[in-house]
Amino acid sequence: MGTPLPRDPIADAQRNWERHGWGDVAAPMAAITAIMRTQQILLARIETVLKPFGLTFARYELLALLSFARSGALPMNKASALLQVHPTSVTNAVDRLEKAALVARSPHPTDGRTTLIELTAEGRTLAKKATAALNAEVFGKSGFGPDDVDHLIRVLGTFRRDAGDFED
Template sequence: MTSSAPLDPIAEARRQWLRRWPEHAERMSAITSVMRVQQLLLAEMERALKPFGLTFASYEALVLLHFSRTGRLPLGKMGRRLMVHPTSITNTIDRLQAAGLVRRVPDPADRRRVLAEISEHGHEVALAATEVVHGIEFGLGSLSERDAVTLSALLRQVRRAAGDFGSEVPDPWATNTR
């Protein structure tokens, strides 16, 4: 949703917070900005993926399977890797299966487990959709590569503090020289 209003609502909220709670104004602005950018990026990704019948969530699941060594993963592992609730990954796999992009197969090592396996058509769609999201630079084309690295590193600090992963996990952005 594009607006021609001569006002940045987040800047205005910041101005108000600076008057009342100046010690919290910058973090309020940051969280509000992050949440708004999340909305904008998700909308851009959804527009790009719509011709493939994919949502961003289903694209992530499809690409995860595409990247996997065998083209198949347990649903539980997929949910953990994608950081979603088990019900969400089940629903996502249901939609991908209905579209012929994945199938459920029994785990040969443990018949109680079900694996999601990407189909040949799923590989094709994953590659084609990825070309499109590369073309829109994941909605972040306004950032330089250096700025994208900085943003990822800053957001990683928040994620680590929230317990997304342990402090022992190496920081891939710490040594990035781009």
């Protein structure tokens, strides 16, 4: 994965699409492919920064979410909904975070079906440190200009709403 390619493979794909008579969808194809690749790059950067903390992005997201919850605790299904991932992914993340003593499971006081996830003191501390690292080394150096950031937030926000992520 090392050396840069001489030419943009996505631009090449777009040209191939046009050459085959699919010019009407070549540009959206390129945009979507670019989003996929950009996500891959960003995820790699994030994971690199989190590795020293013994965290992955999935686990960090859960820690961060809990750290913003007033009580420091959330039901599993709530976390699943807010993180927009399958419940089994939350189970997986909690298993590992619990082994690392960063979160703890506790029964819901009134609903026997529900399990609460609670941040431990170490979990809260680690979340703070990891967030500071991400802010400094990823979000603070995104490479996107302020106007591009605003545009991305707006365009992708509309896309996500249309996709049924939220109603607001």
